[in-house]
Amino acid sequence: MGRQGNSSARGTASGSSSVRKPSAAVYRRRRMVVGGALLLVIALVAGGFALAAAFTGGSQKASSTQPSSTETASNPAASPSAVPTPSASAASATPSPTAPATPTCNQNLVTVSAATDKPAYGPGENPLLTLKVTNGGTVPCEVNIGTSQMEFLVTSGSDRIFSSKDCQASSEDLVKVIAPGASETANFPWSRNRSADGCKAVAAAPGGGGAYYIFTAKLGSRASPKAVFQLN
Structure with missing residues (x-):
């Protein structure tokens, strides 16, 4: 009988260890860990957007001061080579000074x-x-x-x-x-x-x-x- 009592005691102890639920303190620690990890992810995501916005803004600024080849092609005024220069035909169209008329005898x-x-x-x-x-x-x-x-x-x-x-x-x-x-x-x-x-x-x-x-x-x-x- 004494053995049975001991077996029952061990069995009870073993059974209670297998079905024992985590304590409230354990739940709080887990929530803190998960919450910290989530905050870290949010911070990393927010930081990524900030970096992306910073690079995007820098790229826009650069593009506003230095037009790309596509913008230059679509906007001739943005290209120094698009400034019109006098052509040979335009120069030839300029009337040359006429020679003074030969004086006639009075x-x-x-x-x-x-x-x-x-x-x-x-x-x-x-x-x-x-x-x-x-x-x-x-x-x-x-x-x-x-x-x-x-x-x-x-x-x-x-x-x-x-x-x-x-x-x-x-x-x-x-x-x-x-x-x-x-x-x-x-x-x-x-x-x-x-x-x-x-x-x-x-x-x-x-x-x-x-x-x-x-x-x-x-x-x-x-x-x-x-x-x-x-x-x-």
Whole structure:
């Protein structure tokens, strides 16, 4: 009986150890461990999001200051190479400065003057009449100084004494370029005779005795000032 009691006692003890539930203290420790592990996981997850956000923000900042190749292609203004440069055709379209026009001769500055080789002539002396054409401008001028344009005219008051055109054998043009300030001259020795239009014969001769005569040189529509001389 004593053995049975001991067996029962051992059996009871063994049975109670196999079905014994953890105590309240054990449950609290387990909950603390699980709670700490969960907090650690949450902290790691939150930290991961923070790091991810930090890298994402840095990446966005970098991309905002340094456009990618895709953004550069879609936005030409973001690329320095997209700045337009003048092309050869644009440069050639720019009008070049025009050369200054060559100044033209002012024919109003071409003048005619008359002169005689002496102021007075004695009996038997023939006056030498000189027609002078001068370019008073600053550029060369073409002037017709041919016999078709010239006339040596001698008058005395209202009396027309002589004209070189009355008996002119030929009428020719002679165009010459007269430099600025230069002159061309033509001389005509006058025989102290009268003439008439169409080279008609004139019996009378101009008088001497100290009479004054006027020589006027003409070239086309130009006429010289009067040159006065005396025949004795």
